[in-house]
Amino acid sequence: MNPSLRRFLTDPKAVIGLTILIVTLAAALLAPVLFPRDPWQMVSRPFLPPFQDARYWLGTDMLGRDILAGIAYGAQMSLIVGVASTAAALILGILVGAFAGYNGGWIDDALMRGTEFFQTIPTFVFALLMVAILAPSITSIIIAICVVSWPPVARLVRSEFATLRSREFVKAARVLGESNSRIIFTQILPNTLSPVIAMSSLMVASAILTEAAISFLGLGDPNRMSWGYMIGASRTVIRQAWWMSFFPGLVILLVVLALNLVGETLNDALNPRLSRKGRQ
């Protein structure tokens, strides 16, 4: 077995994190099987407290919708948004960072000033504004989160490229006549991926939190159940019905925690020397 992978899988933090993530993924995939009814459908009387009816054991919300079904369908939304926006941000960030770092000079300057421009805008406010302008939908949320989260990736990749481009193996490739794009994608990029992979898990976590916050404020996709929406909608009745906001909140906490654990252990596993040095 690959030593990095073994280090990763033997770390209890990673095991806990992965378990939670696998359960979440399973809930998202199996939601239509476990809860064949639309999560927006009324299933029982409104304001049913949890642990009273075995069929709806997390209770129902103010319109009689099953909280558990909502959480399962919400997992779909959170995972789709988290993964899609992170993937898009990674692609954008890597492209910008790679070209800036590899070329240096004025191209680097221009691209980095552009990146800094995005970094100066408060990310959440910017994302909220974009969703409001683009009209709330899952696509606009993904775009908004992507747009606010690519700059750190670009900066990270750029700094890696800037150091790697003068190494011997790159010079060798250049002497062998490889094209610039080939050098970028097959020589340098694979060597920069470890920190990017570790970072991406944290980006998914922050994307899920951002999506939850957007939905909490009522700008989510109105046709898709999401955890942030569930908390936002039931915040008004929190005095009468704690469970409506508590369970989705707990789930967000667990998933974000799991992603952080996984991200941290990935970082340790992929950069063993770096991490050990950091700990001592």
Place this chain on the structure above:
Amino acid sequence: MTSISRRAILKGSAAGVLAGLLPSISLAQDAAAKSMSIIAFPEPPTLFIGLDQNGSTQTVAGKIYESLLTWDFDFTPLPGLATAWEMSEDGLVYTFHLAQNAKWHDGTPFTADDVVFTCSDFLMEVHPRARAIFAHCDKIEAVDAHTVRFTLKQPFGPFLMGFEMSTAPMIPAHLYKGTDFRTNPNNNTPVGTGPFKLAEWARGQYIRLEKNPDYHGEGEPHLDELTFLILPDAGARAIALEQGDVQQGQFFDIELFDVGRLAELPHLELISKGYEYYAPVARIEFNTRVAPFDDKRFRQAVCYALDKQLFTDAIFFGMGEPATGPISKRTRFYDSNVTLYDQDTAKAEALLDEMGLAAGDDGVRTTVKFMRLPWGETWARFAEMVQQQLAVVGIRVEIEPSDPASWTQRYANWDFQMTSNYPYQFGDPALGVSRFFISSNIRQGVAYSNCTGYSNPEVDALFDAGAVAVRDEDRQAAYTKVQQILTEDVPMCWLVEVNFPTLLDRRYKDVVVSAIGVNETYRRAALAA
């Protein structure tokens, strides 16, 4: 020791936070002064009721300005600035006898000239809703200093309803005649005839009104001072009521989910009377120009699919009752003898089958769009409830989010399939209901006109007949027929007659005494001994 001091600090900071929620106002309450504090939300842009009739403007300015009449809960006219009035047999001539001792707040006597100026000059220029009423007048003349005569071109049933405070507030002719009404400097220093006059307005904090000692009502008002606190935060409003910092909250000041909790407090009373003049019916409007809403059977199916009682209980927290038609049963000319749409999913599905809308493999017959009303949580839940109940009969609803500007824009320009709304009825079908159904009011670009595009010559004729009939029986006959036709054609689905809640401190009496409730003058309001 540490824990004690920490607790003390926490307590101190908590008190500071709570105090910060309320505007810092020195309530110079000497024991004898009878005062009352009321929530004002949002802050009125102006107190000159002639130019602005927003909700909170009416609540505050209603104490400063008066009209000739006011209205009992059952719409019997009551004296305001007019002490007596009569209508000629043919319904063409109305004569008002004005209070002899009424004075403007600057000391000038209130006379018939003020009435003539207000109704024939001022309102005609600046007040569209009043213009629609006073346009029926042929002549408005002062018979003597305290008698005014209105001569109509043709009878207009709800004419007297026009003399309500927000529709025809009396404006002082000596300050406004011959000036530019919109820029007149007196707009900032309201001069009315009401029982209270403006004492102090600390913008963003409070508006203080004091007793008008020269008020024409004998021995009135009973209160010395009214303070309107500007409380923009819903949580702060609830706390202020709960702790007794204010004695009254009205309309949707208090979020509906909080009303029940506050109403159970021993010092507060929940009053649902006093909104008869507004009596909104929460409804879904269909754009009858677009398929499938152009088919009456589809609209009926939607009506049958929705559970009105559940809307009342789950969305409005019981603040209302299921509606049966376009006219609220709390206003005039309501008739219950109409096509009723109690929830019946079998009927709804039969109608959809008849239209040939068969369910696909996923159980969906068709997909429609619902433009969500952008006025807060209640309307978001409302849209979701529509979505979940229509899904049961195979109609998939996509909710379209909107902000206030885009909602108004799209609604006015017919760019929607279905949306919700709850406009005021103004006490009479001719004033608040017909505007949504008569074909002459299909005006693109104008919100709150006939935006559904419903057009039926028979309905047009009946609304006309109802407006010009002199006798109430004739008006009732026309409106009964209208309600029967409309509930058959359902250009809208009427769901809930919304009851606004007034939460009032139990020590006050005679506060809510008319169909305009909290917007009334409060001339009779008193602190119980």
